[in-house]
Amino acid sequence: MIKMPAISRNVHGELDAQSKFSNIRVAVRVRPLLAEEKLDGSDAVVHVINGSSLKVLEGAEGEIRTRHFKFDCCIGPAEGQQSTMEKCGIFQMLDAALEGYSAAVIAYGQTGSGKTYTMLGKEETLPDNHKCSSHSDPDDGVMPRSIRYLFTRIEQRSACRRGGTTSGSRGSFTQPQASRSTTMQASFLEVYNEQVNDLLRLSSIPKVLRWSKSEGFFADGLLMVECESMEDAISVMLEGARNRKVGSHELNKDSSRSHSMMTIHIQSSHIQPDGQCLCKRGKVSFVDLAGSERLNRTKSEGMMLKESSNINRSLLTFGKVVSCLSNNRKNGDVYVPYRESKLTKLLMDTVGGNGLTLLITCCSPSPMSFSAHCCCHVALRLLNKTNEIGRRRRK
Numbered sequence: 561m562i563k564m565p566a567i568s569r570n571v572h573g574e575l576d577a578q579s580k581f582s583n584i585r586v587a588v589r590v591r592p593l594l595a596e597e598k599l600d601g602s603d604a605v606v607h608v609i610n611g612s613s614l615k616v617l618e619g620a621e622g623e624i625r626t627r628h629f630k631f632d633c634c635i636g637p638a639e640g641q642q643s644t645m646e647k648c649g650i651f652q653m654l655d656a657a658l659e660g661y662s663a664a665v666i667a668y669g670q671t672g673s674g675k676t677y678t679m680l681g682k683e684e685t686l687p688d689n690h691k692c693s694s695h696s697d698p699d700d701g702v703m704p705r706s707i708r709y710l711f712t713r714i715e716q717r718s719a720c721r722r723g724g725t726t727s728g729s730r731g732s733f734t735q736p737q738a739s740r741s742t743t744m745q746a747s748f749l750e751v752y753n754e755q756v757n758d759l760l761r762l763s764s765i766p767k768v769l770r771w772s773k774s775e776g777f778f779a780d781g782l783l784m785v786e787c788e789s790m791e792d793a794i795s796v797m798l799e800g801a802r803n804r805k806v807g808s809h810e811l812n813k814d815s816s817r818s819h820s821m822m823t824i825h826i827q828s829s830h831i832q833p834d835g836q837c838l839c840k841r842g843k844v845s846f847v848d849l850a851g852s853e854r855l856n857r858t859k860s861e862g863m864m865l866k867e868s869s870n871i872n873r874s875l876l877t878f879g880k881v882v883s884c885l886s887n888n889r890k891n892g893d894v895y896v897p898y899r900e901s902k903l904t905k906l907l908m909d910t911v912g913g914n915g916l917t918l919l920i921t922c923c924s925p926s927p928m929s930f931s932a933h934c935c936c937h938v939a940l941r942l943l944n945k946t947n948e949i950g951r952r953r954r955k
């Protein structure tokens with residue numbers, strides 16, 4: 561089991577677990593107030609107090625109530641993308657994926673709360689102006705930063721191998737080096753209306769999910785792009801992001817109505833000095849969930865209503881899966897409803913297995929948005945559950 565960065569929790573009454581690590585961790589990221597939200601002079605109602613706690617101001621003037629919440633990690637509006645990577649332990653997750661583990665970074669929250677910014681970066685600048693290897697933009701999100709990190713780590717490893725010369729008291733000598741090669745493939749899909757579509761090869765035929773013992777659920781025939789360089793992987797990311805379906809929506813015209821998932825599959829083979837070959841297959845998935853807004857608020861009708869129910873179904877099932885996993889009985893004895901939605905089928909081996917999952921709950925600090933309270937409550941419920949999982953796995 562991989563030890564994640566130690567983040568202690570000491571929660572106000574509701575949570576009392578002192579978790580050193582858990583396979584599922586919950587972070588909350590509060591974005592800054594946007595210019596248009598500042599126009600009417602409103603102040604933020606969500607404030608990050610420190611790295612693991614935040615407060616939400618609730619109620620109307622005169623009777624404002626302050627509620628405190630504790631999470632594995634809290635990221636405030638002034639904190640940038642690099643800080644998010646570091647505080648959430650994403651680099652450690654990527655190292656784990658390189659060592660053969662499954663990892664998933666999942667962004668959750670209402671439309672406009674900062675999911676896409678967190679995962680991808682600033683959408684308007686990304687597709688045309690992205691210079692991936694020579695230059696990193698401060699707005700680059702988890703995905704481009706992770707791609708850069710993975711390729712840099714692989715490059716560092718091979719540089720180490722090439723320069724494997726050590727100085728000793730008897731002069732320089734070359735150590736016997738194990739030979740290692742790492743290959744990466746990337747795929748990018750969306751779950752839209754409970755249909756799995758390939759975002760790299762658009763066709764009207766949805767992908768069928770199949771199951772194999774080694775891979776768990778996978779989308780049959782999904783395009784896997786061989787990524788020999790950072791640029792290859794960034795191109796896959798940009799192509800998938802461009803093709804992602806968006807629907808018009810009353811809350812936000814660009815509201816994303818699909819769950820998107822880019823997965824980087826990493827295979828390393830390691831020829832040891834004794835000639836034996838060790839093969840490791842890890843992967844990391846980046847999931848940008850559809851907006852978590854409530855159905856009645858979006859005034860959805862017809863097709864949009866169907867979309868919204870399907871989106872809710874995946875999110876609801878995701879919550880149920882986490883809840884079931886936290887059941888104190890042994891995993892094998894518990895029915896976990898992975899099969900009730902495409903999203904949870906695809907995440908099954910990471911969330912339910914020995915993988916590492918990070919849920920970043922994105923949150924608007926605006927008093928006009930109810931996402932602050934909703935997201936905190938949802939995230940808190942998930943955290944309660946994941947505390948249970950963490951406790952059980954440590955036993």
Ligand code: ADP
Binds near residue numbers: 675677683815816
């Ligand atoms: P979502 O994907 O949840 O619908 P977006 O990622 O599109 O939300 O964010 C909404 C707006 O807020 C965008 O203009 C985005 O650039 C901005 N934004 C979100 N999070 C941050 C942040 N942490 N710092 C600066 N701007 C942000």
